[in-house]
Amino acid sequence: MTKVNWIWSIALVAAFLPFRGHSAPPPSPQPSEVVDLPAERFTGQVMYVIGSTLMRDYTVAIMDRLMKNAKLPPAIIINKGSTRGIETFCSGTGLNTPDIVALSRRLRSTELENCRAHGVTDIIEILIGYEAAGIVSRRDDQDYPLTLVSMYNAIAEELPRDVNDFVPNSNKRWRDVDPDLPNTDIRMIIPVQSLGGRGFMEDRMLQGACRKILEIKTIFGAEDRVKQCIALRKDGRIIELDTPYDRNVVQSLATSPLGTLAIIPLRFATEHQEFLKIQSLEGVVPNHETVSNREYQFTRPLYFLIKKAHIKNYRRKGLVAGLREFITEVTRESTVGPSGYLAKLGVFSADSEVRDEVREASLRLRVINR
Amino acid sequence: MIVHHHAIPYWILAVLLIMKSVWAINPPVAAAIHPPAISPIPPITEEQDLPVDLVDERPTSVDLVWNYSTRTVGWVWGTLRDNVFSWLIPPTPASLTSSVSKKDANQLFKLLGDAGYKLKEIYTDVGIIPGLSFKFGQVRELSEADYEYLESLVIDWERLNPGVYASLQRKIIKTVIAVNQSGDYQVATLTVKLLPLPDVAFSMTPKQVFLGEESSTLMRAIQRVERSIRAIGNKDKGKEPLKETRKD
Secondary structure (H helix, E strand, O other): OOHHHHHHHHHHHHHHHHHOOOOOOOOOOOOOOOOOOOHHHHHOOOOEEEEOOOOHHHHHHHHHHHHHHOOOOOOEEEEOOHHHHHHHHOOOOOOOOOOEEEEOOOOOHHHHHHHHHOOOOOEEEEEEEEEEEEEEEEOOOOOOOEOHHHHHHHHEOEEEEEOOEEEEOOOOEHHHHOOOOOOOEOEEEEEOOOOHHHHHHHHHHHHHHHOOOHHHHOOOOHHHHHHHHHOEOOOOOEEEEOOOHHHHHHHHHHHOOOOEEEEEEHHHHHHOOOOEEEEOEOOEOOOHHHHHOOOOOOEEEEEEEEEHHHEOOOOOOOOEOOHHHHHHHHOOHHHHOOOOHHHHHOOEOOOHHHHHHHHHHHHOOOOOOO | OOOOOOOOOHHHHHHHHHHHHHHHHOHHHHHHHOOOOOOOOOOOOOOOOOOOOHHHHHHHHHHHHHHHHHHHHHHHHHHHHHHOOHHHOOOOHHHHHHHOOOHHHHHHHHHHHHOOEEEEEEEEEOOOOOEEEEEEEEOOOOOHHHHHHHHHHHHHHHHHOOOHHHHHHHHHHHHHHHHHHOOOEEEEEEEEEEEOOOEEEEEEEEOOOOOOHHHHHHHHHHHHHHHHHHHHHHHHOOOOOOOOOOOO
16 A cells, blocks of 8 residues: 555544544533542443432432343432532533433523533433322311412411512411311421422412412512512411421321321322322312323423433444433333333323323434424 | 488387386386475475476486496495405404404413513504504513423413414513523513514513612612601501511
8 A cells, every 4th residue: 555545544534533423522611510420430331310309219210120121330320409410411511421310390491501502402301200299188187178379378478468568477277268278277387498399389389379469479570579479487387397208297297286288299198198188279189180181280390301412323332321221211101101110109190192292202312492 | 221320229219118117017116216305395386387208207217227226236345345355444443452362362461471571552553554563561570480380381382282373472482581581681571563564572671780870869769768658558557667678
């Protein structure tokens, strides 16, 4: 081979190198928070999952299946919450960034923009179902036909008398709030501020109620309105419990007077119906059907987001092994269906139509387009 | 060959004969064209008291035919105007505003309400090319929970209404969300024009604005007055003044 031919050969190889799979990812900035990752991660054989604490059990269950069936090594699972998880996920692409983020809410438009700004342009979004909270009482208590507004009027610190005029909440009995409610003392058990369930309650229940109360709705500033909306009464009628929250609720309810209500994960409530009575909200009794079709309002969606740039292609060329298997596993009917193993852990599956849509889009590696 | 240049055409004679026979057969029909006057009949003058010739009655018979003809043409024109050409006639402001009270428009208004915007003004231009636009003003900022709620509403709406018009409306909502959530600007007013061509104008203002000296003084004065009024109000109601926790 002549000297000229050698030069051409080298030039051709150099020209095609960047197009071999994902072997040369675009330069990415450092993650917003440095995490010490094990050396195995940088071999591309270990998946890296970050995100919501609530999603931990579901992620572990899926990874266990993958370890058993697909012979994959254990994944790195870090729980930092949805918001911090998405920040790290969107910090860029590469082995030093997560492959998957688990969210207990939908990805916000601003977060998607932030991802795109950092080069994370192609994201596959997989809905695995919903999580719901229930309002429960003691088994021997009466029925409480609650609404969001009646709940708010029972537990808020101040109630509106007029626009820009709030007075301390003087309601003492449930009947003071709504004549259809029992004549028992108002008492409510809720999670402490540090637990994720508290934020869920504030976002979905309290702010949901405030959207229906004109005097609060007319407060212009979001910060001022939310502050007014989520302030709870401090006269001893609100009992805040810490972890293990679910067990503490059952113990506390057993010794509490009638009229004490508690907010707990619906899964836990349905498992302990011998002690607990699940109350309706806005005329809807929470169950699998009303949560799946989103008729029941006290729910939140659960998602996995996956970086497409990290997935190995059909020729097995790419950054991280196992992501294709993960997507397949997380869309199986035996995983996310009504009788799937995630349902046994507390996930309420989506409608069959929605599941089919999600499965089709995910298996085709269709990315978020909004 | 004999040519009768001055002969009366046969068809004119035929028409006259028909008119005469109509009058002869059915005089009430002809009389009905000239109903009796309600006022007292004036005395007959000498000129009027002339022998009546049927020729003088011809115009009445012609009137009969004319009236039937014009009535027919009027009916045809009215039908055409009401059913075919009505879209060419400029609408009234009332018909324009009522035309938007449809499901899609209501849904857009509801979503804009959830997005913190309220209808402030309606503009109508009445003319050959009518104009119709709605101006929305921001009445509240949204919290993160509000944005999530709004996005879930948009997704639900997207699934239920996949049409082009609904898609355009969703774009409006998504643009408002995107602008308000990112950056230092917010959509202060939103003008949605439906006629003659769909068009949306976003008026954006900075979220944080430093007031000028004059405006700042005015604002402080307003706040002082409001605090005083509130204190007086609370005193009258026999309770302690509320804490100053919220900005107004």
